Structure formats: structure tokens, C-alpha cells
Amino acid sequence: MSAEATAASAANGHAAALAVEGLVAGYGGVTALDGVTVTAHASGITAVLGANGAGKTTLLRAVSGMVKPRRGRVLLAGHDVAGQSPERIVRAGIAHVPEGQGVIPELTVEENLRVGMMSWRGKQSARAAAMEEEYERFKPLAERRRKLASTLSGGERQMLVIARALLARPRVLLLDEPSLGLAPRVMAQVMDLVVRLSREHGLTIVLVEQNARAALAIADHGVVLNLGRVVASADAATLASDVALRHHYLGF
Amino acid sequence: MVEFLQFTLSGVVFGMIYAAIALSLVLIWRGTRLLNFAQGGMAMLTTYVAIEVIYHTHSYWAGFVVALVAGLVLGAASELTVIRPTAGRPELNSVIVTIGLLILIEGLAGIFFGAQYRSFPAAFSVTGLKVGGTPLGVSRFDVFTAAAVLATTLILAATFRYTSAGLRMRAAAFNATIARLSGIRVARVLTVGWALAGLLGALAGVLVSPSTFLYPNSMDAIFVLGFTAAVIGGLDSPTGAVVGGLLLGIGLNYVAGYWNSNLTSLVALGILVAVLMIRPNGLFASARMRRV
């Protein structure tokens, strides 16, 4: 698809904000992604599912630049960003919240947020306002702004991590297992937040989740990976009702 | 009693020199997890540059400033050319590479500046200060030395704490992955870290050379003691570097004064081994271990 065509269909709101085409990537001798094609529609939530080792995390890493793809393209609104450094890809508009690690515990809450603004391209004066906006959205963070991030609970850390990613003003947000290690009630809050980010703020979200049921409940579209290949790609409702698929690849 | 005071005060001065080297090592360690064995050599080279400038311009301060700038440049250049390619390789490689850098610098110094001992001027008078007739064991230059290192340390600490640049460096040191994903150009931050370390080394070089004379190996022993101070304090801890430096400087001065000045390095070795046995991560190691 040419850049113009993509831009034109973007105006329709159905276009791909992020399109991964034929991506091949791995570590050393191991190939973790073997020709993966995924399309994330603008302002939608795309769930990436599959068992451990299927390649989900590698997919996100290849998109955000932590891993250099061997082949394939990563199209952000038509521009191929595959192989660029993470610093540049963040500035292009893709924010990645990695699995398990998110906050820098040795820094305060406020400092963690400021780190998120390191790629700020807007006006300097608007930075303070942007931070206040996040504090508004996440009240517990406001209460603890000068405290070390290590003192935050699991749910608060997840909030901090998402707030920081949002401060990068991304167009696409990659979330790797945001509910990992969280109590069910907190997990529900996080999922709620993800939905609001997509509906109210128009963010395109790619969500990797081990908990496929929860993910499909909020996603618009789902992709199932197995051993580095896409084995299913359909809207969330279809996937959720395909019992055989669920049993085989998703474990429920 | 007077003797004790003298040993303590002059120990503080030495300690600040060790602290400067220790700080430069900690800076590099936090950013790149490498120990820069060439730090002493780099300090020696910048001091040679200073002495040439002083010789040609007849101005001490011109030489002083040029040395510091040369330290910045040398540090950055080393990181870009020699250290960057060792990223991701086993530890042994970077140890050997920095050793290689050390002897390369010492060889070049021997070639271009000769091997003879050269004297280096002091910024201020080196006659001992007296308070009410009692000699203190330190001179005006010594006070300047301690003050200069202290000032530089405080400025650096403030920069790290309160500026965006400092935040970038801390974030990159604590978690390079998150830093990169937040748009911080970690590679550039590393280069700046090495440059600042070079500056600290250069400062130590010009401050200590009046007492040790300048020759290609003159900074070897100082470097090793600075390393010891850094390890004692904890390679991750800038505070530890300063405290370690002071403790070592004062302690070794007592050894030299009350026992035998030729035994200082052996005592330092003993202290180093003792600290590494009991608290391998140093006195000021944080309770929370960094994930590596």
C-alpha cells in the first residue's frame, strides 16, 4: 500500500495505524518470529495471544526496536520503521511498556514521569500541564509524587508505567502483560483503563496477554501466535467463540 | 597529638584525590558496568598536556582548564572508539581492552614526552600552614586540592539530582531498556559519562602531580588506590566513592606515619581483600541488588 493510499484510508478511521508485514526476528540462532503479519486498526484494541514461547513478546520488541528484525516491515501510518533504534521509534509515536519491568524503582514517581517525557516534541511550557493531566487521571500517583517508585504497590506501578508511556504522546501503545502479578480487582481496573484509553483518547493499542479471556473481553480484534507464526486472526468475538481454537492454543 | 592532626589533615587531602579517581570509576561503572583501567593513564596524559600548555603560555590556569577539557575529550573519544565495540561481550574482553588502552597511552606518553620525571607546578603555595605556631601538615595548595575535588563532586551531584541531563544519566544507569524505550539516547549518555569521568581524572592528575612528579607511570599507584577506594565504598555508590577515598587516604596516612611508609600499598591490599570478603559490594551497597 502506498503512503498516499494509506493516508487516504486513514481518514476513514478503518485503516491500520500499525501494520506488521512478514516479520522475521529472533535471538542468536533462534528464530522467534517466522513471518508474522498483524494489522492493528486505528483506535482499536488488538489482542496478541498464544502460549509461552509463541513469540508475543518478541513481536512487541521487534516493533519497538528493542530487537532488530531480520526481514519484514513495520508500518506506522505507512512509514516503515523496522530496524530503527528504540529512541527513534518512540519519537515516531510507538510507546512500548515491557513485561514485568516498568518503573525505575530508584527514581521518584515524578522522576519516572519526567523520564517518560524525554521524547517530548511539543512546547516546553506544555510539559508541566501534561504531567498534571496524568496526575489528574491517576490520583494515587499525585499523592505520592515525591516518593520513590519502589514504595508503590503493584497496581500503582502499573498506573505509573502507563502514565509514563502516555506522556510520550504515542499514537500506538504496546502493552506486554499489563496484568501480570496483579490481584484480580486491580487487573480489572487496568483493563478498564486500557479500554478508556482506546475509546476516549483514540489510542491504538496492541495488547499481549497471557490471560486470553480477559484480553478478548476488551479487544476488538485478536491474533493468535504459535511458534512464531500467526495461526488465527479474527475479530475478538469470533475468536472467543471458537472453542477448538481456544482449547488448542489458548488453554481455555 | 599534633602529629595525629597533621596525619589526619594530610590524609584528607590524599583521600580527596583518591575520591576523585574513585568517583570517575563509579561514574563509568554505573553507566556501562565496566571498570576503566585506563583512567589513571588518561589522567597522566591530560596532565602532560597541561604542562605543555603551562610551559608555552606561562599560565597555570590555562593549563588547568585545558587539562580538564582534554579530560572530557579523551574520555568521550575512548568510549566511542574503543569501548563501544565491546558492548555485550564477556567481561574479560573489556578488562583487557582497557588495559590495552592504558599501556597504549603510557607508551605514547613515553614516546612523545619522554620518560624522565618532570615537576608540575602547584596552584598555590606549598609551604605548610600554621595555626598559632602549630604546623598543620597541610599547605594552601592542599586546601585548594581538597576544596576543588569537593566542589566538583557537589556540582556533579547537583547536576545529577536536579537537571534533565542528570535524570537521563541516572535513568540510563538504572535501567537502560526503559530509558531507550522512553526516547533517551543511552549511547550518547554513556559517552557523556565517560567524558565526565575523564574530567574527574584530569582534575586528580593536575592536583596530585606536584607531589608525585609526572612520568608515564606516575598515576598507576594513584589509580589503584582510587580503585580500592571505589570498591570499599561500593562501585555503585558515588557517596561511597568519596567516603571510601577519605577513609583510605586518612588510614594509609596513619600507616605511613606511625608504621612504615613502604607498607601502605600492602595495607591497602589487606583492606581491599577484607572488604571484598565481608561485603563484596562495598560498604555503601544498596540493600536492593541491581538486576544484571
Added chain:
Amino acid sequence: MAIIVAVIVAFLSIKLNAFRDYQIAQIAVEVTAVAGITVLTGLSGQISLGHAAFMAIGAYTAALVLLHLNWPFYLVLVIAAAVTAVAGAVVGIAAARLHGPYLAGATLLLGIALPSLALAYPGTFGGEQGLNVIFTTPAFLGVNFPPTRWQAWVSAAVALIVLVLLANLTQSRIGRNWRAVRDNDVAAALDGINVAAARVRAFVVSAACAGLAGALLAVITGTVAPGGFTLTLSIALLTAAVIGGLGSLPGAVWGSLVIVLVPTYVTDVATSHGLSSTVGANIPIAAYGVVLILVMLVFPQGIQGGLLRLISAFLGPDQKSRIRRTAPTPYVTPSADQAPASQHEKEGSS
């Protein structure tokens, strides 16, 4: 193999003059010491930046025994090796839990600190001037046998014996344990290997080698003084091991040849071109620095690896695999296709 080399050395030594004898002896001394480093660093993965200290221990022991007890030479060698081995055990025990930069720094400090002991107790150790070593050739050789040639033969013999012994050690279970500990000490421990004992053993062996070399050096140069065991020497030993190919005993020979022959050659060339001898003396040092950097970055396997690659280029596939098994195991795997940037990353599991 060793016998052939021994004959060649004897032949050369008779043909060439006294200075060459001296060089042969020097090379043999270096080989003995460097072989120890090859074992310590290349095989068991522990770095020592202060090995000159062990040489000093051997040298001073030899000098003191000869001075005060005047025992026969072979006994002196054994004692020197034994004393240094004990020192190696002490250092090894202290170092067993250290790794990487910490070990390097500690051994660096050791290398600088130990010689100062001689200055601290000048009564026993002769202070800055050091001690003199008197050495006489055995009577059975006759009066006309040049002492330098005897020294060359003895040194070469010791070096060859050491190489053979180390080669056997390398192939044995002990050697295998060293390699296992070097590559992954956690896995080695799980395999039932006593990691600390293996590490200490490596230090003992390499210290004994250095002690022997030091004793020989004392005899060859006639004096032992603190100034003869500098940081430069320690680093030269490491350089020789790296140039030759870390972990390869033949590499120890190549490396020693380089660090003994090259400086003399370079200094000669430099002075003949009008450069001062200081410059000439420092060019090799700067060159070693460049070599260390280049080898680590570009040719991790050193000379021995390069040679093996050259040889295997001419051989068939069976021969090639045999060569590959004897090649110095480089400390870096050249095909390293490393996973993402930071050490903090966990390998992607989903």
C-alpha cells in the same frame, strides 16, 4: 615433540653467541610464566594483573636460599616453585569469590604492593638495590662451558617440562573442570564440580609456574630487585598470553617470542633511525596496547587461532574438526548475535 624442540634449542644455542643464549633463556623464562597465565586466564577464566608479584616471590626465594643456604640449583628451583605455590594458594583462596573487574583490580594492587615489601624490610630483601645472585655452572661441564649457554639450556629445559606437564593437566579431568568453571560456574557447581577448589588449583599452578620463572630470571640476570617486577611486566605477561591465543599453550610460546624479540628489534631500528632509546623502548609498549585492543575486538584467538585457521584452510574436513578441537577457546564467541541491548532484558519467553 618436546624432544625435537629441545634438540633444536640446544643446537641453536651452540651455534649462536652469548647474547642469543641470553635471549633464549629470557624467552624460556617468559614461556614458563606466560604458560601459567594461559592456564589461569585462558582455561579457568580468572584474570591476574599482578603476576609479576609471583615471579618476585620465586626470584627472591631463590636468591635468599642461594645466599644463605647455598643449596644445589635444582633444589632451589623446587623450593621457589613450592613457596610461590603456597602464595598462589593464599591468593587463590582470597580470590575464589571474586570475578571480573574486582579480581583484576585486586591482582593489580597485589602486583604493585608486593614488591614494596622488599623496600619495607631492606635488611632481609636488599631494599632498592636488591640482592645479588651468584650462579656457577656445574663442574662436570668443564671450565670452558659458557655460563650463558648453561643458563639457556636449563631455562629451556624447565620451560619444556612445564609445558609438557601443563599440556597433560589441560587434557585431564582437572583441565576439563577448569574449562567448565570458566564457561558457567553455576552449571559446573550443579555438575558436582567444586568450583572454589578448581579456581584455587588454577592459581596454585599458575603461581608455581611464575615462581619457577622468577627463580630462573634471578639466576639469568644475576640480581633481584623490586624494580624488576613492575606493573609493566605483569601486563607484558598478559599481553603475551593474549597475543598467542588465550588458553593455548603453543600460544604462550608465540606470545613470549613476540614480547622478548620485538622490543629489542624495534629499539634497534629506532635508534638506527636516530630516535632516542626512550622512544624506541616505548614503541613496543604502545604497540602492545594496540595489539591487546585489536585482538580483543577483532582476533580473539590470537596467533595460534590464526595459524590454525590458516592450516585448516588447506586440510580436509576430518582434519578440520580435529583442529577445531585443539583451537584456543576464544573468550568471545565470534558469531555472537546478541539479544537486545540491555543486560536487564529477560529473554523473550512469550
